[in-house]
Structure formats: structure tokens, C-alpha cells
Amino acid sequence: MDLQTLKNIPASFALAKRSLLYCLLVSIIISVSSLVWAFVTTNTIKNTAFVLTKDGQAAMMKGISLTEVDEFRNPEIKNHIKMFHEGFWEIDQFNYERRINKALYLSGRSGKQLYQTLQANGHLAKIVSQNLTQSIEIDSIKINDKITPYQAKLYGKLRVSRTDQKAETVNDFKAQFVLHNVSRTDQNPHGLLIENYLLQSKPVTIPK
Structure with a gap:
């Protein structure tokens, strides 16, 4: 192993740490976004219902909150x-x-x-x-x-x-x-x- 390779080892570790940090941040952002989307979607859906008309078609009926x-x-x-x-x-x-x-x-x-x-x-x-x-x-x-x-x-x-x-x-x-x-x-x-x-x-x- 030459001297130049030894000098590049700390730089490689620093790059790996940054890469892991970026991956962690992206994962957190995706997880939080998914939770927010699920919460909003659930609240929207729970206030709606579908009823069958006399023609057999499904019609959406929106509910009201308390x-x-x-x-x-x-x-x-x-x-x-x-x-x-x-x-x-x-x-x-x-x-x-x-x-x-x-x-x-x-x-x-x-x-x-x-x-x-x-x-x-x-x-x-x-x-x-x-x-x-x-x-x-x-x-x-x-x-x-x-x-x-x-x-x-x-x-x-x-x-x-x-x-x-x-x-x-x-x-x-x-x-x-x-x-x-x-x-x-x-x-x-x-x-x-x-x-x-x-x-x-x-x-x-x-x-x-």
C-alpha cells in the first residue's frame, strides 16, 4: 500500500459518513411525508361514505365533523x-x-x-x-x-x-x-x- 492510498482512507471514511447521513435524512423525510399523507387521507376518507342509488350506482356522501x-x-x-x-x-x-x-x-x-x-x-x-x-x-x-x-x-x-x-x-x-x-x-x-x-x-x- 503506497502513501497516497493511506492519505485517501480518511477522505473515504468522511465520504461514507456523509453518504450515510444523507440516506438517513432522505429516509426520515420519506417516512414523515408518508405518515402525514396517511393521516390526511384517513381523515378525508372517514368523513365520506358511499351509498347505492336506486339505479345501483355508488354515490359518495360526505359526512360532517363533531x-x-x-x-x-x-x-x-x-x-x-x-x-x-x-x-x-x-x-x-x-x-x-x-x-x-x-x-x-x-x-x-x-x-x-x-x-x-x-x-x-x-x-x-x-x-x-x-x-x-x-x-x-x-x-x-x-x-x-x-x-x-x-x-x-x-x-x-x-x-x-x-x-x-x-x-x-x-x-x-x-x-x-x-x-x-x-x-x-x-x-x-x-x-x-x-x-x-x-x-x-x-x-x-x-x-x-
């Missing part, structure tokens, strides 16, 4: 309120148990307390014994969905009539309550629960 839920909540809140009141108050002697029990899935303790109050004051007994039909006419629903639980008021009219006569009474109806977010179920598709229900209208009058 932070965006409240922006789309207002229509669901109104529909939940409408479902509860129509189920609870639109009754007759044949369907009142089935409809009220279905409506109670949309409310919490205060809904059950209201049901017990109607039983205690004889209102439901009059529906059955006097062959009455009751319906609700919703005039307006006011919602404050900027805070949780959501606050709401409902204004309308409650109509009570005899199925065998034309006699009818119309009662002003006003109620206020709050709505809590809960898990969605088949019985509660909106994932809302009505609580603190306060009926502010006068007692319902029965047609003579």
Missing part, C-alpha cells in the same frame, strides 16, 4: 319537537297509549311527569269515556341553539272535539323546555331528549 354538528342541528331540533308534541297531544280513545308511549322515548323525566299529571287530573280518562279526539296545531317554534342544552318554546292551539258531534273547543297552547344531546336510537333518531317541560297554557277545556 364541531360542525351544531350548525346543522336546528332542523333536527324542530322536527324532534314536532314529533314529540304530535305524538303526545294528537290522541283519541283508541291510540292514546301507543302514541304517548312512543312520544316518551323523545323526552326524559319531565315527559313522564306530564303523562302522570294528565292521568291524575282525569284528562286521559275523559278522552276515553267521552269519545274525544285531541289534536295540536303548531303556530311557531322558537329555538336557542347557541347554548346547550338547547332552549325552546312552542306556541300553538290544542283542539278537543267529540267524534260523534260537531262540538269543539280550541285552547291556546304554550310550552317551554330544553333539549339535551343523547345517543341516537331507532326510537329516538334525532338524538335529543326533552327535559324541564313546562306547560304555560291554561288547563284544557272539554267540549260540552
